[in-house]
Amino acid sequence: MAKGLVFIYAGGGRGKSPAALGRALQAAMEGKNVVVIQFLKGNSMKSQDFLRRMEPQIKLFSFEKSDENYENLPEEKKQEEIANIKNEMNFAKKVLVTRECDLLILDEVLRLVEKKIVSVEDLKALLDCREDTDIILTGKEAEEDVCALADEISRIETWQPKGKSGT
Secondary structure, three states, X not given: OOOOOEEEEEOOOOOHHHHHHHHHXXXXXXXXXXXXXXXXXXXXXXXXXXXXXXXXXXXEEOOOOOOOOHHHOOHHXXXXXXXXXXXXXXXXXXXXHOOOOOEEEEEOXXXXXXXXXXXXXXXXXXXXXXXXXXXXXXXXXXXXXXXXXXXXXXXXXXXXXXXOOOO
Protein backbone atom coordinates (compact mmCIF):
# COMPACT_ATOMS: atom_id res chain seq x y z
CA MET A 1 0.00 0.00 0.00
CA ALA A 2 1.27 3.47 -0.89
CA LYS A 3 2.14 5.83 1.95
CA GLY A 4 0.19 9.09 2.06
CA LEU A 5 2.08 12.26 1.26
CA VAL A 6 2.95 15.04 3.70
CA PHE A 7 2.65 18.64 2.51
CA ILE A 8 3.79 21.72 4.40
CA TYR A 9 2.43 25.23 3.79
CA ALA A 10 4.64 27.63 5.75
CA GLY A 11 5.95 31.17 5.63
CA GLY A 12 5.34 34.68 6.80
CA GLY A 13 2.71 35.51 4.20
CA ARG A 14 -1.05 35.22 4.32
CA GLY A 15 -2.87 32.37 2.63
CA LYS A 16 -1.49 29.16 4.14
CA SER A 17 -4.79 28.04 5.66
CA PRO A 18 -6.83 29.13 2.61
CA ALA A 19 -4.42 27.17 0.37
CA ALA A 20 -4.93 24.08 2.52
CA LEU A 21 -8.71 24.59 2.45
CA GLY A 22 -8.52 24.91 -1.33
CA ARG A 23 -6.91 21.47 -1.41
CA ALA A 24 -9.73 20.27 0.87
CA LEU A 25 -12.36 21.52 -1.59
CA GLN A 26 -10.51 19.90 -4.48
CA ALA A 27 -10.35 16.57 -2.63
CA ALA A 28 -14.06 16.78 -1.71
CA MET A 29 -14.96 17.45 -5.35
CA GLU A 30 -13.06 14.26 -6.21
CA GLY A 31 -15.28 12.33 -3.80
CA LYS A 32 -12.69 12.10 -1.04
CA ASN A 33 -13.31 12.62 2.67
CA VAL A 34 -11.44 15.43 4.41
CA VAL A 35 -10.87 16.18 8.08
CA VAL A 36 -9.62 19.61 9.13
CA ILE A 37 -8.30 20.08 12.67
CA GLN A 38 -7.57 23.70 13.63
CA PHE A 39 -5.11 24.60 16.37
CA LEU A 40 -4.51 27.86 18.28
CA LYS A 41 -7.28 29.79 16.55
CA GLY A 42 -9.92 29.83 19.25
CA ASN A 43 -13.46 28.67 18.56
CA SER A 44 -15.10 31.88 17.36
CA MET A 45 -13.84 32.00 13.77
CA LYS A 46 -16.46 32.90 11.15
CA SER A 47 -14.83 30.50 8.66
CA GLN A 48 -15.87 27.61 10.91
CA ASP A 49 -19.54 28.32 10.20
CA PHE A 50 -18.91 28.19 6.47
CA LEU A 51 -16.81 25.03 6.63
CA ARG A 52 -19.40 23.23 8.74
CA ARG A 53 -21.82 23.58 5.81
CA MET A 54 -19.43 21.38 3.79
CA GLU A 55 -20.10 18.35 6.01
CA PRO A 56 -20.00 15.40 5.59
CA GLN A 57 -17.34 15.65 2.87
CA ILE A 58 -15.23 18.13 4.88
CA LYS A 59 -15.36 17.76 8.66
CA LEU A 60 -13.96 20.53 10.86
CA PHE A 61 -12.73 20.06 14.42
CA SER A 62 -11.33 22.42 17.03
CA PHE A 63 -11.13 21.27 20.63
CA GLU A 64 -10.19 24.66 22.01
CA LYS A 65 -12.72 26.14 24.40
CA SER A 66 -11.68 29.79 24.46
CA ASP A 67 -13.14 32.34 22.06
CA GLU A 68 -9.81 34.18 22.07
CA ASN A 69 -6.65 33.47 20.15
CA TYR A 70 -4.14 31.42 22.19
CA GLU A 71 -1.57 34.24 22.36
CA ASN A 72 -4.10 36.55 24.06
CA LEU A 73 -4.92 34.14 26.89
CA PRO A 74 -3.64 34.45 30.47
CA GLU A 75 -1.17 31.71 31.50
CA GLU A 76 -3.80 29.68 33.41
CA LYS A 77 -6.09 29.55 30.37
CA LYS A 78 -3.12 28.65 28.14
CA GLN A 79 -2.50 25.58 30.29
CA GLU A 80 -6.15 24.55 29.90
CA GLU A 81 -5.90 24.98 26.15
CA ILE A 82 -2.69 22.93 26.04
CA ALA A 83 -4.67 20.04 27.55
CA ASN A 84 -7.30 20.54 24.82
CA ILE A 85 -4.56 20.63 22.18
CA LYS A 86 -3.15 17.31 23.46
CA ASN A 87 -6.67 15.88 23.03
CA GLU A 88 -6.74 17.25 19.48
CA MET A 89 -3.45 15.52 18.70
CA ASN A 90 -4.81 12.23 20.09
CA PHE A 91 -7.92 12.72 17.97
CA ALA A 92 -5.76 13.31 14.88
CA LYS A 93 -3.98 10.02 15.58
CA LYS A 94 -7.34 8.24 15.89
CA VAL A 95 -8.46 9.74 12.57
CA LEU A 96 -5.32 8.36 10.91
CA VAL A 97 -5.39 4.94 12.57
CA THR A 98 -9.07 4.39 11.69
CA ARG A 99 -8.48 5.75 8.15
CA GLU A 100 -11.43 8.11 8.57
CA CYS A 101 -10.34 10.40 5.75
CA ASP A 102 -8.30 10.65 2.58
CA LEU A 103 -6.88 14.07 3.47
CA LEU A 104 -6.11 15.36 6.96
CA ILE A 105 -5.33 19.05 7.41
CA LEU A 106 -3.58 20.03 10.64
CA ASP A 107 -4.08 23.78 10.47
CA GLU A 108 -1.44 25.74 12.45
CA VAL A 109 0.14 22.56 13.83
CA LEU A 110 3.58 24.00 13.02
CA ARG A 111 2.93 26.71 15.62
CA LEU A 112 2.52 23.95 18.21
CA VAL A 113 6.07 22.81 17.45
CA GLU A 114 7.32 26.41 17.42
CA LYS A 115 5.77 27.04 20.85
CA LYS A 116 7.08 23.69 22.19
CA ILE A 117 3.56 22.45 22.91
CA VAL A 118 4.23 19.46 20.63
CA SER A 119 7.67 18.05 19.91
CA VAL A 120 9.00 17.16 16.48
CA GLU A 121 9.11 13.54 17.70
CA ASP A 122 5.40 13.71 18.61
CA LEU A 123 4.59 15.08 15.18
CA LYS A 124 6.69 12.41 13.48
CA ALA A 125 4.94 9.67 15.49
CA LEU A 126 1.59 11.07 14.36
CA LEU A 127 2.66 11.20 10.71
CA ASP A 128 3.91 7.61 10.91
CA CYS A 129 0.27 6.53 11.49
CA ARG A 130 -0.90 7.92 8.15
CA GLU A 131 -0.94 4.80 5.94
CA ASP A 132 -2.40 6.12 2.64
CA THR A 133 -3.86 9.37 4.04
CA ASP A 134 -2.36 12.60 2.71
CA ILE A 135 -1.62 15.24 5.36
CA ILE A 136 -1.21 19.01 5.12
CA LEU A 137 0.61 20.86 7.91
CA THR A 138 0.32 24.65 8.09
CA GLY A 139 2.04 27.31 10.16
CA LYS A 140 4.41 30.23 9.99
CA GLU A 141 7.69 28.46 10.74
CA ALA A 142 8.76 25.01 9.60
CA GLU A 143 11.82 23.80 11.48
CA GLU A 144 14.40 21.84 9.53
CA ASP A 145 13.52 18.64 11.43
CA VAL A 146 9.87 19.08 10.47
CA CYS A 147 10.74 19.84 6.84
CA ALA A 148 12.59 16.51 6.71
CA LEU A 149 9.23 14.78 7.32
CA ALA A 150 7.56 16.37 4.27
CA ASP A 151 7.25 15.24 0.69
CA GLU A 152 6.53 18.77 -0.54
CA ILE A 153 6.99 22.21 1.04
CA SER A 154 5.31 25.40 -0.14
CA ARG A 155 6.67 28.69 1.19
CA ILE A 156 4.08 31.45 1.22
CA GLU A 157 5.53 34.94 1.56
CA THR A 158 4.00 38.38 1.22
CA TRP A 159 5.65 40.62 -1.30
CA GLN A 160 4.81 44.30 -1.76
CA PRO A 161 5.47 45.74 -5.23
CA LYS A 162 7.59 48.89 -5.22
CA GLY A 163 5.54 51.96 -4.38
CA LYS A 164 2.66 49.98 -2.85
CA SER A 165 1.85 49.97 0.84
CA GLY A 166 0.06 47.23 2.79
CA THR A 167 -3.56 47.52 3.82
